[in-house]
Amino acid sequence: MLLEVRNLDVGYQGKQVVFGASLRVDAGEFVALIGHNGAGKTTLLKTICGYLKTGSGDVRYRGEDIRNLSPAVNVKKGLVFVHQEKSLFPNLSVLENLQLAAYAIGKAYNLEQRLKEVYRIFPILKDREKQMANTLSGGQQKQLAVGMAILVEPQLLLLDEPSLGLSPNLVKDLGNVLKEISNMGTAILLVEQNVKMAISLAQRIYVMRTGQIILEDTHENMMKRESLWDLF
Amino acid sequence: MGLFLQLLTRGIITGSLYALLGVSWGIIYNTTRTFHFAHGFIYTFASYSILVFTWMSVPLIPSLLLGLFTATLAGCAVEYFAYLPMRKKSASQLSIFLTAMGIMIAGQSLIHLVFGPDSRPLEGFPEHVISLGTVTFTTVDLFTVLLCWIVIVCLFAFLGHTKAGMMIRAVSSNPEKATFIGIDSRRIFVLVFGIGSLLVGIAAFLSTIDKPATPNIGLGALLISFITVFLGGVGRLGGAVLGGIILGIAESLVIMVLPTEYKMMVIFLILFLVVLIKPEGLLGKKIA
Ligand SMILES: Nc1ncnc2c1ncn2[C@@H]1O[C@H](COP(=O)(O)OP(=O)(O)OP(=O)(O)O)[C@@H](O)[C@H]1O
Ligand SMILES: [Mg+2]
Numbered sequence: 001m002l003l004e005v006r007n008l009d010v011g012y013q014g015k016q017v018v019f020g021a022s023l024r025v026d027a028g029e030f031v032a033l034i035g036h037n038g039a040g041k042t043t044l045l046k047t048i049c050g051y052l053k054t055g056s057g058d059v060r061y062r063g064e065d066i067r068n069l070s071p072a073v074n075v076k077k078g079l080v081f082v083h084q085e086k087s088l089f090p091n092l093s094v095l096e097n098l099q100l101a102a103y104a105i106g107k108a109y110n111l112e113q114r115l116k117e118v119y120r121i122f123p124i125l126k127d128r129e130k131q132m133a134n135t136l137s138g139g140q141q142k143q144l145a146v147g148m149a150i151l152v153e154p155q156l157l158l159l160d161e162p163s164l165g166l167s168p169n170l171v172k173d174l175g176n177v178l179k180e181i182s183n184m185g186t187a188i189l190l191v192e193q194n195v196k197m198a199i200s201l202a203q204r205i206y207v208m209r210t211g212q213i214i215l216e217d218t219h220e221n222m223m224k225r226e227s228l229w230d231l232f
Numbered sequence: 233m234g235l236f237l238q239l240l241t242r243g244i245i246t247g248s249l250y251a252l253l254g255v256s257w258g259i260i261y262n263t264t265r266t267f268h269f270a271h272g273f274i275y276t277f278a279s280y281s282i283l284v285f286t287w288m289s290v291p292l293i294p295s296l297l298l299g300l301f302t303a304t305l306a307g308c309a310v311e312y313f314a315y316l317p318m319r320k321k322s323a324s325q326l327s328i329f330l331t332a333m334g335i336m337i338a339g340q341s342l343i344h345l346v347f348g349p350d351s352r353p354l355e356g357f358p359e360h361v362i363s364l365g366t367v368t369f370t371t372v373d374l375f376t377v378l379l380c381w382i383v384i385v386c387l388f389a390f391l392g393h394t395k396a397g398m399m400i401r402a403v404s405s406n407p408e409k410a411t412f413i414g415i416d417s418r419r420i421f422v423l424v425f426g427i428g429s430l431l432v433g434i435a436a437f438l439s440t441i442d443k444p445a446t447p448n449i450g451l452g453a454l455l456i457s458f459i460t461v462f463l464g465g466v467g468r469l470g471g472a473v474l475g476g477i478i479l480g481i482a483e484s485l486v487i488m489v490l491p492t493e494y495k496m497m498v499i500f501l502i503l504f505l506v507v508l509i510k511p512e513g514l515l516g517k518k519i520a
Pocket of ligand 2 (some may be wrong): 160
Protein backbone atom coordinates (compact mmCIF):
# COMPACT_ATOMS: atom_id res chain seq x y z
CA MET A 1 0.00 0.00 0.00
CA LEU A 2 1.36 3.35 -1.03
CA LEU A 3 -0.88 5.67 0.93
CA GLU A 4 -3.02 4.82 3.87
CA VAL A 5 -5.20 7.32 5.66
CA ARG A 6 -7.06 6.21 8.75
CA ASN A 7 -9.67 7.96 10.89
CA LEU A 8 -8.44 11.38 9.99
CA ASP A 9 -9.91 14.42 11.72
CA VAL A 10 -8.99 17.85 10.43
CA GLY A 11 -10.26 21.31 11.28
CA TYR A 12 -9.56 24.97 11.00
CA GLN A 13 -9.19 26.96 14.20
CA GLY A 14 -11.10 24.41 16.19
CA LYS A 15 -13.87 23.95 13.65
CA GLN A 16 -13.72 20.38 12.44
CA VAL A 17 -14.38 19.84 8.71
CA VAL A 18 -13.08 16.32 8.09
CA PHE A 19 -14.45 13.56 10.31
CA GLY A 20 -12.76 10.20 10.59
CA ALA A 21 -11.80 9.90 6.93
CA SER A 22 -10.11 6.71 5.80
CA LEU A 23 -8.81 5.87 2.37
CA ARG A 24 -5.98 4.12 0.66
CA VAL A 25 -4.13 4.22 -2.61
CA ASP A 26 -2.06 1.32 -3.85
CA ALA A 27 1.09 1.70 -5.91
CA GLY A 28 0.22 2.70 -9.45
CA GLU A 29 -3.46 2.86 -8.68
CA PHE A 30 -5.84 5.52 -9.98
CA VAL A 31 -8.26 6.58 -7.26
CA ALA A 32 -10.85 9.33 -7.34
CA LEU A 33 -12.42 11.28 -4.51
CA ILE A 34 -15.64 13.04 -5.37
CA GLY A 35 -18.00 15.16 -3.36
CA HIS A 36 -19.92 18.39 -3.32
CA ASN A 37 -18.51 21.86 -2.69
CA GLY A 38 -17.19 22.27 0.79
CA ALA A 39 -17.23 18.54 1.51
CA GLY A 40 -13.64 18.73 2.72
CA LYS A 41 -11.80 17.24 -0.25
CA THR A 42 -9.18 19.95 -0.51
CA THR A 43 -8.72 19.92 3.24
CA LEU A 44 -8.11 16.18 3.12
CA LEU A 45 -5.52 16.47 0.34
CA LYS A 46 -3.75 19.33 2.07
CA THR A 47 -3.52 17.23 5.19
CA ILE A 48 -2.14 14.22 3.35
CA CYS A 49 0.61 16.28 1.74
CA GLY A 50 1.57 17.75 5.10
CA TYR A 51 0.35 21.31 4.66
CA LEU A 52 -2.36 21.02 7.29
CA LYS A 53 -1.80 19.25 10.57
CA THR A 54 -4.21 16.61 11.74
CA GLY A 55 -6.24 16.59 14.89
CA SER A 56 -6.07 12.84 15.08
CA GLY A 57 -5.74 9.88 12.79
CA ASP A 58 -3.06 8.26 10.72
CA VAL A 59 -1.38 9.18 7.46
CA ARG A 60 1.08 6.62 6.18
CA TYR A 61 3.04 6.85 2.99
CA ARG A 62 5.04 3.78 2.02
CA GLY A 63 4.44 2.60 5.54
CA GLU A 64 5.96 5.69 7.14
CA ASP A 65 4.00 8.03 9.39
CA ILE A 66 4.15 11.35 7.56
CA ARG A 67 1.77 13.41 9.67
CA ASN A 68 4.51 15.65 10.95
CA LEU A 69 6.40 16.08 7.70
CA SER A 70 6.14 19.25 5.67
CA PRO A 71 5.01 19.29 2.04
CA ALA A 72 8.58 20.18 1.09
CA VAL A 73 9.82 16.94 2.62
CA ASN A 74 7.00 14.87 1.18
CA VAL A 75 7.61 16.16 -2.34
CA LYS A 76 11.13 14.81 -2.10
CA LYS A 77 9.64 11.44 -1.21
CA GLY A 78 7.59 11.46 -4.38
CA LEU A 79 4.31 12.65 -2.89
CA VAL A 80 3.28 15.62 -5.01
CA PHE A 81 0.24 17.80 -4.50
CA VAL A 82 -1.22 19.98 -7.23
CA HIS A 83 -3.36 22.79 -5.96
CA GLN A 84 -6.87 23.52 -7.09
CA GLU A 85 -6.04 27.13 -7.93
CA LYS A 86 -2.98 29.37 -8.06
CA SER A 87 -0.91 26.35 -8.83
CA LEU A 88 1.96 28.10 -10.55
CA PHE A 89 4.28 31.07 -10.27
CA PRO A 90 2.53 33.82 -12.22
CA ASN A 91 5.51 36.12 -12.73
CA LEU A 92 7.85 33.41 -13.89
CA SER A 93 8.12 31.99 -17.37
CA VAL A 94 6.76 28.58 -18.29
CA LEU A 95 10.26 27.18 -18.51
CA GLU A 96 11.24 28.70 -15.16
CA ASN A 97 8.17 27.19 -13.53
CA LEU A 98 9.20 23.78 -14.79
CA GLN A 99 12.85 24.21 -13.88
CA LEU A 100 11.91 25.29 -10.38
CA ALA A 101 9.95 22.13 -9.79
CA ALA A 102 13.16 20.21 -10.39
CA TYR A 103 15.50 22.61 -8.56
CA ALA A 104 13.28 22.64 -5.49
CA ILE A 105 13.68 18.91 -5.10
CA GLY A 106 17.39 19.18 -5.55
CA LYS A 107 17.74 15.67 -6.89
CA ALA A 108 20.14 15.31 -9.78
CA TYR A 109 17.62 15.03 -12.54
CA ASN A 110 18.32 14.73 -16.13
CA LEU A 111 16.38 17.96 -16.46
CA GLU A 112 16.65 18.10 -20.24
CA GLN A 113 15.19 14.65 -20.57
CA ARG A 114 12.39 15.31 -18.09
CA LEU A 115 11.53 18.54 -19.88
CA LYS A 116 11.35 16.66 -23.14
CA GLU A 117 8.96 14.20 -21.56
CA VAL A 118 6.73 16.98 -20.21
CA TYR A 119 6.76 18.71 -23.58
CA ARG A 120 5.84 15.44 -25.28
CA ILE A 121 2.75 15.22 -23.09
CA PHE A 122 1.96 18.93 -23.27
CA PRO A 123 3.37 20.20 -26.59
CA ILE A 124 1.80 23.62 -26.09
CA LEU A 125 4.12 24.28 -23.15
CA LYS A 126 7.11 23.97 -25.44
CA ASP A 127 5.74 26.71 -27.70
CA ARG A 128 5.03 28.91 -24.71
CA GLU A 129 8.32 28.23 -22.95
CA LYS A 130 9.35 31.88 -22.70
CA GLN A 131 5.91 33.23 -21.88
CA MET A 132 4.99 34.39 -18.37
CA ALA A 133 2.80 31.81 -16.65
CA ASN A 134 0.09 34.34 -15.87
CA THR A 135 -0.37 35.06 -19.57
CA LEU A 136 -1.31 31.45 -20.32
CA SER A 137 -4.93 30.53 -20.86
CA GLY A 138 -6.75 28.70 -18.09
CA GLY A 139 -6.30 25.37 -19.83
CA GLN A 140 -2.63 25.96 -20.46
CA GLN A 141 -2.14 26.91 -16.83
CA LYS A 142 -3.62 23.58 -15.74
CA GLN A 143 -1.29 21.82 -18.14
CA LEU A 144 1.66 23.66 -16.70
CA ALA A 145 0.62 22.80 -13.15
CA VAL A 146 0.34 19.12 -14.00
CA GLY A 147 3.52 19.36 -16.06
CA MET A 148 5.44 20.69 -13.05
CA ALA A 149 4.20 17.77 -11.02
CA ILE A 150 5.08 15.02 -13.47
CA LEU A 151 8.45 16.58 -14.20
CA VAL A 152 9.66 15.30 -10.85
CA GLU A 153 8.44 11.74 -11.48
CA PRO A 154 6.11 11.43 -8.50
CA GLN A 155 5.05 8.11 -7.06
CA LEU A 156 1.78 9.55 -5.87
CA LEU A 157 0.09 12.51 -7.46
CA LEU A 158 -2.58 14.33 -5.47
CA LEU A 159 -4.62 16.35 -7.95
CA ASP A 160 -7.17 18.86 -6.75
CA GLU A 161 -9.85 19.50 -9.37
CA PRO A 162 -7.61 19.76 -12.41
CA SER A 163 -10.65 20.02 -14.67
CA LEU A 164 -11.98 23.13 -12.96
CA GLY A 165 -12.83 25.79 -15.53
CA LEU A 166 -11.92 23.71 -18.55
CA SER A 167 -14.18 23.29 -21.58
CA PRO A 168 -15.53 19.76 -22.25
CA ASN A 169 -12.95 19.27 -24.97
CA LEU A 170 -10.07 20.13 -22.71
CA VAL A 171 -11.49 17.97 -19.94
CA LYS A 172 -11.34 15.05 -22.33
CA ASP A 173 -7.75 15.83 -23.27
CA LEU A 174 -6.83 16.16 -19.63
CA GLY A 175 -8.48 12.82 -18.93
CA ASN A 176 -6.35 11.18 -21.59
CA VAL A 177 -3.22 12.71 -20.16
CA LEU A 178 -4.07 11.52 -16.65
CA LYS A 179 -4.72 8.06 -18.04
CA GLU A 180 -1.31 8.13 -19.68
CA ILE A 181 0.42 9.32 -16.51
CA SER A 182 -1.32 6.57 -14.62
CA ASN A 183 -0.31 3.97 -17.19
CA MET A 184 3.30 4.99 -16.73
CA GLY A 185 3.00 3.78 -13.15
CA THR A 186 2.25 6.91 -11.16
CA ALA A 187 -0.44 6.46 -8.56
CA ILE A 188 -3.07 9.20 -8.68
CA LEU A 189 -5.53 10.44 -6.12
CA LEU A 190 -7.84 12.66 -8.11
CA VAL A 191 -10.27 15.04 -6.45
CA GLU A 192 -13.02 16.09 -8.82
CA GLN A 193 -16.34 17.85 -9.10
CA ASN A 194 -16.59 16.43 -12.56
CA VAL A 195 -18.07 13.14 -11.43
CA LYS A 196 -18.36 11.60 -14.86
CA MET A 197 -14.73 12.22 -15.65
CA ALA A 198 -13.57 10.94 -12.27
CA ILE A 199 -15.59 7.75 -12.44
CA SER A 200 -14.58 6.99 -15.99
CA LEU A 201 -10.88 7.34 -15.18
CA ALA A 202 -10.50 5.87 -11.72
CA GLN A 203 -10.23 2.25 -10.70
CA ARG A 204 -11.68 3.00 -7.31
CA ILE A 205 -13.88 5.87 -6.19
CA TYR A 206 -14.52 7.44 -2.81
CA VAL A 207 -17.48 9.70 -2.19
CA MET A 208 -17.23 12.39 0.44
CA ARG A 209 -20.09 14.24 2.05
CA THR A 210 -19.81 16.96 4.69
CA GLY A 211 -16.47 15.84 5.93
CA GLN A 212 -17.08 12.10 5.87
CA ILE A 213 -16.29 9.43 3.36
CA ILE A 214 -19.64 7.80 2.84
CA LEU A 215 -18.90 5.36 0.06
CA GLU A 216 -16.12 3.43 -1.57
CA ASP A 217 -16.71 1.50 -4.75
CA THR A 218 -15.04 0.18 -7.87
CA HIS A 219 -15.06 1.72 -11.29
CA GLU A 220 -17.30 -1.09 -12.60
CA ASN A 221 -19.93 -0.71 -9.90
CA MET A 222 -19.98 3.04 -10.18
CA MET A 223 -20.42 2.83 -13.94
CA LYS A 224 -23.39 0.51 -13.43
CA ARG A 225 -25.20 2.94 -11.16
CA GLU A 226 -28.31 4.46 -12.64
CA SER A 227 -27.91 7.71 -10.85
CA LEU A 228 -25.36 9.28 -8.63
CA TRP A 229 -27.71 11.80 -7.18
CA ASP A 230 -28.40 9.84 -4.05
CA LEU A 231 -24.75 10.25 -3.16
CA PHE A 232 -24.88 14.00 -2.98
CA MET B 233 20.36 76.20 -16.69
CA GLY B 234 23.70 75.73 -14.95
CA LEU B 235 21.95 75.39 -11.62
CA PHE B 236 19.43 72.97 -13.08
CA LEU B 237 22.16 70.72 -14.46
CA GLN B 238 24.06 70.84 -11.18
CA LEU B 239 20.94 69.91 -9.22
CA LEU B 240 20.02 67.22 -11.69
CA THR B 241 23.47 65.69 -11.28
CA ARG B 242 23.04 65.81 -7.51
CA GLY B 243 19.64 64.21 -7.97
CA ILE B 244 21.07 61.36 -9.98
CA ILE B 245 23.75 60.76 -7.35
CA THR B 246 21.21 60.77 -4.53
CA GLY B 247 18.73 58.83 -6.65
CA SER B 248 21.24 56.05 -7.28
CA LEU B 249 21.75 55.66 -3.56
CA TYR B 250 17.99 55.74 -2.98
CA ALA B 251 17.50 53.10 -5.66
CA LEU B 252 19.98 50.87 -3.86
CA LEU B 253 18.21 51.49 -0.55
CA GLY B 254 14.92 50.73 -2.27
CA VAL B 255 15.98 47.35 -3.63
CA SER B 256 17.63 46.45 -0.33
CA TRP B 257 14.33 46.83 1.52
CA GLY B 258 12.20 45.82 -1.45
CA ILE B 259 13.73 42.38 -1.91
CA ILE B 260 12.93 41.65 1.73
CA TYR B 261 9.43 43.07 1.66
CA ASN B 262 8.46 41.58 -1.70
CA THR B 263 9.58 38.13 -0.67
CA THR B 264 8.62 37.94 2.98
CA ARG B 265 5.97 40.69 3.31
CA THR B 266 7.64 41.56 6.59
CA PHE B 267 7.70 45.26 7.35
CA HIS B 268 11.34 45.17 8.27
CA PHE B 269 11.58 48.34 10.31
CA ALA B 270 14.87 47.16 11.79
CA HIS B 271 16.45 47.62 8.36
CA GLY B 272 17.35 51.11 9.57
CA PHE B 273 19.28 49.59 12.42
CA ILE B 274 21.16 47.26 10.06
CA TYR B 275 22.14 50.35 8.09
CA THR B 276 23.56 52.07 11.17
CA PHE B 277 25.11 48.83 12.33
CA ALA B 278 26.89 48.38 8.98
CA SER B 279 28.21 51.89 9.08
CA TYR B 280 29.61 51.54 12.60
CA SER B 281 30.97 48.07 11.92
CA ILE B 282 33.03 49.39 9.05
CA LEU B 283 34.17 52.29 11.25
CA VAL B 284 35.16 50.00 14.10
CA PHE B 285 37.31 47.91 11.80
CA THR B 286 39.07 51.01 10.49
CA TRP B 287 39.66 52.17 14.08
CA MET B 288 41.37 48.85 14.65
CA SER B 289 43.71 49.93 11.82
CA VAL B 290 42.27 47.51 9.32
CA PRO B 291 42.65 49.10 5.85
CA LEU B 292 39.55 50.57 4.25
CA ILE B 293 38.65 47.80 1.79
CA PRO B 294 39.03 44.90 4.22
CA SER B 295 37.12 46.97 6.80
CA LEU B 296 34.37 47.42 4.27
CA LEU B 297 34.20 43.71 3.51
CA LEU B 298 34.26 42.74 7.18
CA GLY B 299 31.64 45.36 8.00
CA LEU B 300 29.37 44.13 5.21
CA PHE B 301 29.81 40.59 6.41
CA THR B 302 28.80 41.39 9.98
CA ALA B 303 25.85 43.47 8.74
CA THR B 304 24.68 40.56 6.59
CA LEU B 305 24.89 38.23 9.56
CA ALA B 306 23.03 40.74 11.71
CA GLY B 307 20.22 40.90 9.13
CA CYS B 308 19.96 37.12 8.98
CA ALA B 309 19.96 36.99 12.76
CA VAL B 310 17.05 39.41 13.02
CA GLU B 311 15.05 37.18 10.69
CA TYR B 312 16.10 33.93 12.31
CA PHE B 313 15.82 34.90 15.96
CA ALA B 314 13.01 37.45 15.89
CA TYR B 315 10.69 37.33 12.88
CA LEU B 316 10.83 33.60 12.15
CA PRO B 317 9.78 32.46 15.63
CA MET B 318 6.99 35.03 15.55
CA ARG B 319 5.75 33.89 12.15
CA LYS B 320 5.87 30.29 13.37
CA LYS B 321 3.51 31.26 16.14
CA SER B 322 1.30 33.00 13.54
CA ALA B 323 1.96 36.41 15.06
CA SER B 324 0.06 39.23 13.38
CA GLN B 325 1.75 41.59 10.95
CA LEU B 326 1.29 44.34 13.51
CA SER B 327 3.11 42.54 16.29
CA ILE B 328 5.97 41.68 13.94
CA PHE B 329 6.10 45.32 12.91
CA LEU B 330 6.21 46.44 16.52
CA THR B 331 8.99 43.97 17.28
CA ALA B 332 10.93 45.29 14.31
CA MET B 333 10.47 48.81 15.60
CA GLY B 334 11.66 47.69 19.01
CA ILE B 335 14.82 46.21 17.52
CA MET B 336 15.38 49.42 15.58
CA ILE B 337 15.02 51.65 18.64
CA ALA B 338 16.97 49.37 20.98
CA GLY B 339 19.73 48.91 18.43
CA GLN B 340 20.03 52.59 17.82
CA SER B 341 20.19 53.32 21.55
CA LEU B 342 22.83 50.67 21.98
CA ILE B 343 25.00 52.26 19.30
CA HIS B 344 24.47 55.62 20.97
CA LEU B 345 25.46 54.13 24.29
CA VAL B 346 28.62 52.52 22.99
CA PHE B 347 29.87 55.17 20.57
CA GLY B 348 28.27 58.35 21.87
CA PRO B 349 26.33 60.92 19.91
CA ASP B 350 29.31 62.33 17.96
CA SER B 351 29.60 62.24 14.19
CA ARG B 352 32.09 59.65 13.07
CA PRO B 353 33.66 60.23 9.67
CA LEU B 354 34.96 57.34 7.59
CA GLU B 355 38.31 58.49 6.32
CA GLY B 356 40.65 57.21 3.72
CA PHE B 357 38.57 57.46 0.60
CA PRO B 358 40.23 59.79 -1.94
CA GLU B 359 37.96 62.75 -2.54
CA HIS B 360 38.69 65.10 -5.46
CA VAL B 361 36.47 67.55 -7.26
CA ILE B 362 35.65 66.84 -10.87
CA SER B 363 34.25 69.61 -13.07
CA LEU B 364 32.44 69.01 -16.32
CA GLY B 365 31.47 72.40 -17.71
CA THR B 366 29.25 74.00 -15.10
CA VAL B 367 28.63 70.74 -13.29
CA THR B 368 30.87 69.69 -10.43
CA PHE B 369 30.92 66.55 -8.38
CA THR B 370 33.48 64.57 -6.41
CA THR B 371 35.21 61.25 -6.88
CA VAL B 372 33.06 60.00 -4.00
CA ASP B 373 29.92 60.92 -5.97
CA LEU B 374 31.17 59.21 -9.09
CA PHE B 375 32.12 56.11 -7.13
CA THR B 376 28.71 56.12 -5.44
CA VAL B 377 26.81 56.19 -8.73
CA LEU B 378 29.00 53.53 -10.30
CA LEU B 379 28.89 51.16 -7.34
CA CYS B 380 25.14 51.55 -6.86
CA TRP B 381 24.40 50.61 -10.43
CA ILE B 382 26.90 47.77 -10.55
CA VAL B 383 25.32 46.34 -7.43
CA ILE B 384 21.77 46.79 -8.75
CA VAL B 385 22.63 45.16 -12.07
CA CYS B 386 24.31 42.27 -10.24
CA LEU B 387 21.24 41.85 -8.05
CA PHE B 388 18.91 41.65 -11.02
CA ALA B 389 21.24 39.24 -12.80
CA PHE B 390 21.33 37.09 -9.67
CA LEU B 391 17.55 37.06 -9.35
CA GLY B 392 17.04 36.46 -13.03
CA HIS B 393 19.60 33.82 -13.77
CA THR B 394 20.51 31.73 -10.77
CA LYS B 395 18.66 28.89 -9.09
CA ALA B 396 18.58 30.73 -5.78
CA GLY B 397 17.33 33.87 -7.54
CA MET B 398 14.59 31.91 -9.22
CA MET B 399 13.54 30.45 -5.89
CA ILE B 400 13.39 33.90 -4.36
CA ARG B 401 11.13 35.07 -7.17
CA ALA B 402 9.03 31.94 -6.77
CA VAL B 403 8.53 32.46 -3.05
CA SER B 404 7.59 36.08 -3.60
CA SER B 405 5.17 35.29 -6.39
CA ASN B 406 3.37 32.33 -4.78
CA PRO B 407 4.62 31.28 -1.35
CA GLU B 408 2.10 28.47 -0.91
CA LYS B 409 2.97 26.85 -4.22
CA ALA B 410 6.64 27.23 -3.39
CA THR B 411 6.07 25.09 -0.30
CA PHE B 412 4.16 22.51 -2.29
CA ILE B 413 6.96 21.99 -4.80
CA GLY B 414 9.48 21.60 -2.03
CA ILE B 415 11.12 24.99 -1.60
CA ASP B 416 12.01 25.62 2.01
CA SER B 417 10.72 29.16 2.30
CA ARG B 418 12.34 29.64 5.70
CA ARG B 419 15.75 29.29 4.14
CA ILE B 420 14.79 31.59 1.31
CA PHE B 421 13.64 34.17 3.86
CA VAL B 422 16.96 34.07 5.70
CA LEU B 423 18.78 34.33 2.37
CA VAL B 424 16.74 37.33 1.37
CA PHE B 425 17.39 39.07 4.69
CA GLY B 426 21.06 38.43 4.12
CA ILE B 427 20.99 39.92 0.64
CA GLY B 428 18.93 42.93 1.71
CA SER B 429 21.29 43.57 4.62
CA LEU B 430 24.35 43.28 2.41
CA LEU B 431 22.85 45.82 0.01
CA VAL B 432 21.88 48.23 2.75
CA GLY B 433 25.37 47.84 4.16
CA ILE B 434 26.81 48.96 0.83
CA ALA B 435 24.48 51.96 0.85
CA ALA B 436 25.55 52.77 4.41
CA PHE B 437 29.19 52.59 3.39
CA LEU B 438 28.64 54.92 0.45
CA SER B 439 26.86 57.48 2.54
CA THR B 440 29.41 57.27 5.35
CA ILE B 441 32.34 58.06 3.05
CA ASP B 442 30.35 61.16 2.10
CA LYS B 443 28.86 62.21 5.44
CA PRO B 444 29.97 61.16 8.92
CA ALA B 445 27.88 58.56 10.74
CA THR B 446 25.77 59.30 13.81
CA PRO B 447 23.72 56.79 15.82
CA ASN B 448 20.48 57.98 14.22
CA ILE B 449 21.35 57.86 10.50
CA GLY B 450 19.29 54.70 10.13
CA LEU B 451 15.86 56.25 10.39
CA GLY B 452 16.20 58.47 7.33
CA ALA B 453 17.61 55.57 5.32
CA LEU B 454 14.74 53.36 6.42
CA LEU B 455 12.12 55.93 5.42
CA ILE B 456 13.65 56.30 1.98
CA SER B 457 13.92 52.51 1.62
CA PHE B 458 10.27 51.78 2.05
CA ILE B 459 8.93 54.93 0.45
CA THR B 460 10.74 54.06 -2.79
CA VAL B 461 9.25 50.55 -2.64
CA PHE B 462 5.67 51.74 -2.15
CA LEU B 463 6.17 54.52 -4.68
CA GLY B 464 7.54 52.15 -7.31
CA GLY B 465 5.17 49.32 -6.58
CA VAL B 466 5.25 46.35 -4.24
CA GLY B 467 6.14 43.08 -5.90
CA ARG B 468 8.25 44.72 -8.58
CA LEU B 469 11.85 45.31 -7.67
CA GLY B 470 12.28 47.49 -10.76
CA GLY B 471 9.70 49.76 -9.17
CA ALA B 472 11.99 50.41 -6.23
CA VAL B 473 14.77 51.45 -8.62
CA LEU B 474 12.47 53.82 -10.46
CA GLY B 475 11.05 55.13 -7.20
CA GLY B 476 14.55 55.80 -5.88
CA ILE B 477 15.61 57.75 -8.96
CA ILE B 478 12.44 59.81 -8.97
CA LEU B 479 12.75 60.68 -5.28
CA GLY B 480 16.43 61.54 -5.57
CA ILE B 481 15.91 63.87 -8.52
CA ALA B 482 12.74 65.39 -7.08
CA GLU B 483 14.30 66.14 -3.71
CA SER B 484 17.27 67.74 -5.42
CA LEU B 485 15.33 69.86 -7.92
CA VAL B 486 12.92 71.04 -5.29
CA ILE B 487 15.75 73.14 -3.86
CA MET B 488 15.23 75.47 -6.81
CA VAL B 489 11.91 76.56 -5.30
CA LEU B 490 11.89 75.50 -1.65
CA PRO B 491 14.39 75.50 1.21
CA THR B 492 16.06 72.11 1.85
CA GLU B 493 14.16 71.67 5.11
CA TYR B 494 11.13 70.76 3.03
CA LYS B 495 12.92 67.78 1.49
CA MET B 496 11.22 65.05 3.51
CA MET B 497 7.84 66.73 3.14
CA VAL B 498 8.19 66.75 -0.62
CA ILE B 499 9.13 63.07 -0.60
CA PHE B 500 6.05 62.15 1.39
CA LEU B 501 3.91 64.40 -0.80
CA ILE B 502 5.09 62.57 -3.92
CA LEU B 503 4.34 59.23 -2.30
CA PHE B 504 0.94 60.48 -1.20
CA LEU B 505 0.01 61.76 -4.66
CA VAL B 506 1.17 58.64 -6.47
CA VAL B 507 -0.57 56.31 -4.06
CA LEU B 508 -3.71 58.40 -4.31
CA ILE B 509 -3.81 58.08 -8.09
CA LYS B 510 -2.31 54.61 -8.41
CA PRO B 511 -2.53 52.76 -5.07
CA GLU B 512 -0.43 49.85 -6.31
CA GLY B 513 2.53 52.15 -7.05
CA LEU B 514 4.09 53.20 -10.34
CA LEU B 515 5.02 49.76 -11.66
CA GLY B 516 2.88 47.71 -9.30
CA LYS B 517 0.14 45.49 -10.57
CA LYS B 518 -3.37 45.62 -9.27
CA ILE B 519 -3.92 42.91 -6.72
CA ALA B 520 -6.78 40.74 -7.88
N1 LIG C 1 -8.54 28.11 5.53
C1 LIG C 1 -9.75 27.79 6.01
N2 LIG C 1 -10.20 28.29 7.18
C2 LIG C 1 -11.41 27.96 7.68
N3 LIG C 1 -12.27 27.12 7.08
C3 LIG C 1 -11.88 26.58 5.90
C4 LIG C 1 -10.61 26.88 5.32
N4 LIG C 1 -10.52 26.21 4.15
C5 LIG C 1 -11.67 25.52 4.03
N5 LIG C 1 -12.50 25.72 5.07
C6 LIG C 1 -13.82 25.13 5.28
O1 LIG C 1 -13.67 23.73 5.31
C7 LIG C 1 -14.73 23.10 4.62
C8 LIG C 1 -14.16 22.18 3.57
O2 LIG C 1 -13.47 22.94 2.58
P1 LIG C 1 -12.67 22.29 1.40
O3 LIG C 1 -11.97 23.37 0.68
O4 LIG C 1 -11.87 21.19 1.93
O5 LIG C 1 -13.85 21.71 0.50
P2 LIG C 1 -13.80 21.05 -0.92
O6 LIG C 1 -14.46 19.73 -0.77
O7 LIG C 1 -12.43 21.08 -1.47
O8 LIG C 1 -14.74 22.03 -1.76
P3 LIG C 1 -14.63 22.50 -3.29
O9 LIG C 1 -15.13 21.38 -4.11
O10 LIG C 1 -15.57 23.66 -3.34
O11 LIG C 1 -13.23 22.86 -3.55
C9 LIG C 1 -15.58 24.20 4.04
O12 LIG C 1 -16.72 24.34 4.84
C10 LIG C 1 -14.72 25.42 4.12
O13 LIG C 1 -15.51 26.56 4.35
MG1 LIG D 1 -11.52 22.02 -3.04
